[in-house]
Amino acid sequence: MTQIQLPSYREQSPEVRARFERLKTRPVILEVQDLCKDFDTRQGRVTALRDINLTVHRREFVCVIGPSGCGKSTLIRMLAGLETQSSGQVLLDGQPVSGPGPDRGMVFQGYTLFPWLTVKQNVMFGLQVSGRSGLPEPTALQWIDLVGLSKFSDAYPHQLSGGMKQRVAIARALANQPRILLMDEPFGALDAQTRGRMQAYLLDIWKNIDVTILFITHDLDEAIYLADRILVLKAHPGEVQELIEVPVPHPRNPKQFLSPEFLATKARLEELIHPPQAETAGLSEDHLNMVRMVAVDDVVPEVY
Amino acid sequence: MSAQSWFAVRKELSPKRRMFLGILSFVIPLAIWCLVSYVPFIWHPMVQVTDPGSVSYFTPGMLLEHEVFEREAEAAKEKGEAQPTGEPANPIYLPAPHQVAKAMYTAFTTEPKRRDEKWLHESLGNSIYVIAMGFLISSLFGVPLGILAGTYDVFSRLNEPFVEFFRYLPAPAFGALAVAVLGINEAPKIAIIFIGTFFQQVLVIANTTRKLDPSLLEAAMTLGAKRTSLLFRVVIPGIIVDLYKDQRILLGWAWTYLIVAEMIGASSGITWFITQQARYKNFENVYAAIFMIGVLGLTTDLLLAWIGRRIFPWQRSIAR
Numbered sequence: 001m002t003q004i005q006l007p008s009y010r011e012q013s014p015e016v017r018a019r020f021e022r023l024k025t026r027p028v029i030l031e032v033q034d035l036c037k038d039f040d041t042r043q044g045r046v047t048a049l050r051d052i053n054l055t056v057h058r059r060e061f062v063c064v065i066g067p068s069g070c071g072k073s074t075l076i077r078m079l080a081g082l083e084t085q086s087s088g089q090v091l092l093d094g095q096p097v098s099g100p101g102p103d104r105g106m107v108f109q110g111y112t113l114f115p116w117l118t119v120k121q122n123v124m125f126g127l128q129v130s131g132r133s134g135l136p137e138p139t140a141l142q143w144i145d146l147v148g149l150s151k152f153s154d155a156y157p158h159q160l161s162g163g164m165k166q167r168v169a170i171a172r173a174l175a176n177q178p179r180i181l182l183m184d185e186p187f188g189a190l191d192a193q194t195r196g197r198m199q200a201y202l203l204d205i206w207k208n209i210d211v212t213i214l215f216i217t218h219d220l221d222e223a224i225y226l227a228d229r230i231l232v233l234k235a236h237p238g239e240v241q242e243l244i245e246v247p248v249p250h251p252r253n254p255k256q257f258l259s260p261e262f263l264a265t266k267a268r269l270e271e272l273i274h275p276p277q278a279e280t281a282g283l284s285e286d287h288l289n290m291v292r293m294v295a296v297d298d299v300v301p302e303v304y
Numbered sequence: 305m306s307a308q309s310w311f312a313v314r315k316e317l318s319p320k321r322r323m324f325l326g327i328l329s330f331v332i333p334l335a336i337w338c339l340v341s342y343v344p345f346i347w348h349p350m351v352q353v354t355d356p357g358s359v360s361y362f363t364p365g366m367l368l369e370h371e372v373f374e375r376e377a378e379a380a381k382e383k384g385e386a387q388p389t390g391e392p393a394n395p396i397y398l399p400a401p402h403q404v405a406k407a408m409y410t411a412f413t414t415e416p417k418r419r420d421e422k423w424l425h426e427s428l429g430n431s432i433y434v435i436a437m438g439f440l441i442s443s444l445f446g447v448p449l450g451i452l453a454g455t456y457d458v459f460s461r462l463n464e465p466f467v468e469f470f471r472y473l474p475a476p477a478f479g480a481l482a483v484a485v486l487g488i489n490e491a492p493k494i495a496i497i498f499i500g501t502f503f504q505q506v507l508v509i510a511n512t513t514r515k516l517d518p519s520l521l522e523a524a525m526t527l528g529a530k531r532t533s534l535l536f537r538v539v540i541p542g543i544i545v546d547l548y549k550d551q552r553i554l555l556g557w558a559w560t561y562l563i564v565a566e567m568i569g570a571s572s573g574i575t576w577f578i579t580q581q582a583r584y585k586n587f588e589n590v591y592a593a594i595f596m597i598g599v600l601g602l603t604t605d606l607l608l609a610w611i612g613r614r615i616f617p618w619q620r621s622i623a624r
Contacts, residue, residue: 082522102528112523116541116618129537130528156618169523176527 006264012247013261020245023057023228028094029212030056030079030180035088037074037238047237048074052088054231054243056180061206061213063227065220067273071238072216076184079214080106092179102130105173109185111165113157119144119168120153126176143171146205163194167201174211183215187222196254199225203252220269224262225252232272241272334401341400348392358385367396399588407588408595411577424577428596431562431573434490438497438565439558443551446505451547453506454513455539467506475500475561479568488569496568500561501554508550516542545616552608559601 012020035052038045048071056062064072077083079090081100090097092104100106105126113122123143127136144153147167157165166186173181187195199222206213217223223230230244247261256262308318317325340347351373356362359376373390380387394400399407411424422430452459475496482492516539524538566575574593581589613619 080522080526082525100522100525102526104526106523106526108519108523110519112517112519114520114524114538114541116544116616125524125529125537126527129524129530129533158618172527182526 006267007260009244009247009261009264009268011261011264012245013249016247016249019250020228023060026057026059028055029058029060029092030054030214031091031094032079033089033091035075035078035090036086037071037078037083038086049078049238052238052240054240056212056214059206059210059212061215061226061228062231063215063217063223063229064231064233065217065223065269065273066233066238066241067235068218070233070235072218072233073184074238075233076106076182076214076216079180080104080182082106102126102176103179104182105176105178105180106182106184107166107169107173107186109188111157111162111169111189113165113168113172115157118154118156119149119160122157122168123172123175126172130176140171140175143175144168146174146209147171147201161194162190163198166190166198170202170205174205174209178211180212180214183213185216185218188217188219195219195222200254202226207251220266220273221257223269224248224265225254225257230265230269232269234272244268337401341394341398344392348394350393350395351390352393353388353390355389357388358383359388362388367393396585397587399591403588404591404595407586407592411589411592421580422576424593427573427577428600430490431566431575431597432600434493434565434573435497435555435558435562437490438494438561439501439555441494442498442501442505442554442558446502447509447547447551450506450509451513451535451540451543453510454516454543455535460510463506464510467503471503471507476564476568479564483569490572492569493565493572496565497558497561500565501558504557505550505554508554509547512546512550513539513543515546545612545619548608548612548616552605552612555608556601556605559597562597 032052032054035049036047037049038047040046052075054062064075066072074083078085079097081097081104084098097104113119114125117125120137120140123140124136127139141150141153144150147170149164149167149171152160152164157168160168169186170181187198190198202213203226205211213226215223215226217226224246225248227246230246232241232244233239234241244265246265248256248259248265249261309315310317310321316322349370350367351370353362353364353366353368353373356364356366357377358380362368362376368390373388377387414424416423449459449463453463454460478499479492479496482495486492486495520542521534521538524534529537562573563575563578566573567579571579574597578590578593581587581593
């Protein structure tokens with residue numbers, strides 16, 4: 001097999017470069033400064049995240065990616081205010097945040113719709129508890145329409161499929177008109193086909209309304225397909241490894257999965273997240289032991 | 305099509321089979337009871353005299369032990385006098401199903417022996433009143449306290465250690481105290497039901513509240529819900545279905561305290577009826593009354609389950 005020669009993931013076409021330059025002049029929405037998180041465990045102090053710095057501009061789409069245990073969920077939970085940082089700070093529009101609030105909407109991996117409320121009531125929830133002006137019901141119906149679930153506005157969550165539930169969760173978070181939408185592996189529990197469709201929906205929504213998105217995933221393709229920039233973390237302790245500007249031009253479509261820019265970015269991510277030597281060494285050792293343990297039938301002595 | 309196995313591990317049987325087995329669960333004990341009652345050679349340790357013959361103290365319908373009957377019959381035979389006759393019978397405390405079934409009806413139509421005594425339906429009404437009041441008062445305090453303890457650690461720490469201790473104190477032990485404080489009528493009985501239910505209720509409901517999925521609370525907080533809206537818009541609706549289920553189980557416990565409660569002070573209600581009938585040796589009435597408690601308990605529970613399915617439409621099925 002011959003290695004296809006890929007361009008560097010740093011190579012950007014003039015259009016992409018121009019877009020990134022425009023992007024950087026937009027107002028800053030979210031600023032993360034020297035954010036650290038330690039946990040006290042029985043084995044002592046464990047640093048989950050160390051010195052995270054990140055600046056997110058308005059209407060930007062940032063993905064956070066990293067191996068399991070790198071603290072990406074902890075990071076987004078701190079941004080949401082569900083966990084407190086050990087040091088450092090998070091600024092939203094220049095103001096430090098403390099505690100959860102409706103200005104940072106969140107979509108969770110698990111389905112967190114309120115099972116006792118209909119789709120419409122779920123979307124109205126935020127509007128009602130935060131005492132926003134305007135009529136909650138027509139507003140809610142607009143958001144439900146946006147995610148294409150008008151027909152189901154009176155259904156209960158248990159009557160919906162996984163993808164539909166997450167669309168409601170997105171509508172529910174957006175109905176509050178948050179400054180930033182935080183998404184913690186929102187499509188992780190969906191099957192591949194539904195996930196693809198949800199990614200397209202999300203890009204559509206992002207294009208059409210004024211929203212900034214910070215999206216956690218462990219799926220490399222998902223990160224490249226969705227993001228303007230990808231924050232790559234490494235584990236133990238969780239630190240920023242690289243902040244990649246995705247060279248794939250907008251608007252995105254699934255055909256780009258095989259474009260050179262896409263593959264180059266993916267190759268780079270693979271390199272960062274799955275360092276080549278460390279894993280294969282251990283694996284081959286296990287392999288040998290396994291072969292010795294299992295008796296091989298004469299009929300099919302060799303799988304190849 | 306091959307038949308589905310009756311013994312598939314953790315597989316639900318078809319509705320038809322479930323119904324069939326449900327009925328069978330009642331039919332089997334009833335069948336055993338019938339066998340023991342109607343088939344003479346199975347148990348029947350007694351003899352019921354049909355004709356006293358020459359034995360002076362025998363009367364028709366009298367129940368005797370086998371030995372006594374044989375001895376007297378032998379004696380009469382030796383003297384050449386008329387022998388008594390009798391048939392095998394069960395002891396008086398085991399009436400046959402048909403007798404109890406009849407008693408279920410006649411117990412309601414029989415006038416009380418004395419003017420100041422109550423009809424059965426009045427006794428039953430009295431029991432239901434005591435249960436309802438005891439359970440209501442307990443729930444009035446127990447449900448809010450349980451929810452608070454399950455939601456806020458402050459309440460949990462402040463309450464639960466004491467409640468945990470108190471629930472081991474047997475409710476009937478407070479009988480004498482309750483009478484001394486509250487008199488001999490309904491009040492001490494209600495108090496016993498309250499004591500028997502309340503402490504369990506606080507713990508059970510606190511536990512149910514703790515089982516609420518924390519991610520629902522987190523989601524609500526990111527949507528802007530604060531203290532009171534979290535409690536009233538998330539915690540309470542989030543646990544209401546399980547809370548309703550708990551209440552059904554707790555009501556069952558309240559029923560088990562009824563008999564003890566009613567024996568305190570002036571005996572009343574269905575317990576009074578049972579002790580009175582046992583004194584007259586009308587054991588079929590005793591059984592009838594016991595069954596009535598069972599029937600009442602089960603119908604209330606089924607009724608509550610049915611209501612539950614209607615008032616919580618988001619629940620696909622509320623397990624029985």
